[in-house]
Amino acid sequence: MLVSATEMLKKAKEGHYAVGQFNINNLEWTKAILATAQELNSPVILGVSEGAGKYMTGFKTVAAMVKAMIEEMNITVPVALHLDHGTYDGCYKCIKAGFSSIMFDGSHYPIEENVEKTKELVKVAHAMGLSIEAEVGSIGGEEDGVVGMGECADPDECKAIADLGIDFLAAGIGNIHGKYPANWQGLSFETLDKIQAKTGDMPLVLHGGTGIPADMIKKAIDLGVAKINVNTECQLSFAAATREYIEAGKDQQGKGYDPRKLLAPGAAAIKETVKEKMELFGSVGKA
Numbered sequence: 001m002l003v004s005a006t007e008m009l010k011k012a013k014e015g016h017y018a019v020g021q022f023n024i025n026n027l028e029w030t031k032a033i034l035a036t037a038q039e040l041n042s043p044v045i046l047g048v049s050e051g052a053g054k055y056m057t058g059f060k061t062v063a064a065m066v067k068a069m070i071e072e073m074n075i076t077v078p079v080a081l082h083l084d085h086g087t088y089d090g091c092y093k094c095i096k097a098g099f100s101s102i103m104f105d106g107s108h109y110p111i112e113e114n115v116e117k118t119k120e121l122v123k124v125a126h127a128m129g130l131s132i133e134a135e136v137g138s139i140g141g142e143e144d145g146v147v148g149m150g151e152c153a154d155p156d157e158c159k160a161i162a163d164l165g166i167d168f169l170a171a172g173i174g175n176i177h178g179k180y181p182a183n184w185q186g187l188s189f190e191t192l193d194k195i196q197a198k199t200g201d202m203p204l205v206l207h208g209g210t211g212i213p214a215d216m217i218k219k220a221i222d223l224g225v226a227k228i229n230v231n232t233e234c235q236l237s238f239a240a241a242t243r244e245y246i247e248a249g250k251d252q253q254g255k256g257y258d259p260r261k262l263l264a265p266g267a268a269a270i271k272e273t274v275k276e277k278m279e280l281f282g283s284v285g286k287a
C-alpha cells in the first residue's frame with residue numbers, strides 16, 4: 001500500500017522505534033526491500049536519490065515500477081516512496097511523478113532561504129497528500145557527488161524549520177553518508193537531545209545509517225529518531241555476494257550467467273541486510 005510517511009513516522013515516534021528508509025537503485029533492490037518488509041510485517045520507506053532516479057531513467061519510471069510492484073507482489077504493509085536529498089526542482093518532479101513523500105535538502109542554503117523554499121514546498125506537498133522532510137546541518141560524506149562535512153545542526157534553526165509544518169526533520173548530529181572513518185567521533189547525543197527538546201513531537205531522521213553501532217542506533221531512537229536511512233550497507237552486501245558468486249565460477253556453470261541467477265545472491269544479501277536493520281530499528285510487526 002503506497003502511503004505518505006506521515007502516519008508511520010508519527011506512530012514510530014510514539015512507539016519508540018524507527019522505520020528504515022532503504023535506498024533503491026533498480027528492480028532487484030526494490031523487489032528485495034518490498035518482499036522483506038512484507039515478510040516482517042514492517043512499514044518501509046523506499047528512498048530515491050536524484051542520481052538513482054536518473055539512473056532508472058527518471059522519477060516517472062520509478063513511481064510506475066514501485067506502484068506496479070506493490071500491486072503485483074500483493075504488498076499490504078505501508079510503503080512510502082520518498083525522494084532523498086531532493087533539490088527544489090527535483091521535489092516538483094517527484095510530486096508530479098506520483099511519489100508519496102519528498103525530502104527537500106536546503107541545508108546548503110543560508111537558513112533564511114532554506115526556510116523560504118521549505119515553506120513553499122510544504123504547502124505544495126501537503127496539498128497533494130505527500131509528506132515532506134527537511135534538513136538542517138548538512139550530513140557529512142559523499143552522496144551522488146554532494147559532499148558535506150558532518151556538521152551538528154543548530155537546535156534553534158531546527159526549530160525554525162520544524163515550525164514550518166514539515167512532517168519529519170533530518171538534523172546533522174555528526175553522522176555521515178558512506179563508511180565511517182576509523183577516527184569518527186560518534187554521534188553527538190548532546191546535540192540530538194537539544195534538538196529533540198526544541199522540536200518536541202517531530203519525528204527526527206538519522207541519515208548515514210550504514211555502520212553506526214547498534215548501541216548508538218538504540219540510543220538515537222530513545223532520543224527521538226524515528227526514521228533511519230540506509231543505503232551503502234545494501235550496496236556492500238550486494239557487491240560482496242555477487243563477487244563471491246563470480247569468484248566461485250558459478251556464472252560459468254550451466255546457465256549461471258542468466259541475470260536471474262547472477263543477481264540472485266546479491267538480492268538475497270540485500271534482504272538479509274534489510275531484515276537485520278528492521279529488527280534493530282524495532283519496526284518488525286509494526287505495519
Ligand code: 13P
Nearest residue numbers: 178207208210229231232
Ligand atoms: P548510508 O549510505 O551511509 O547508509 O546513508 C544513507 C542515507 O543517509 C541516504 O540519505
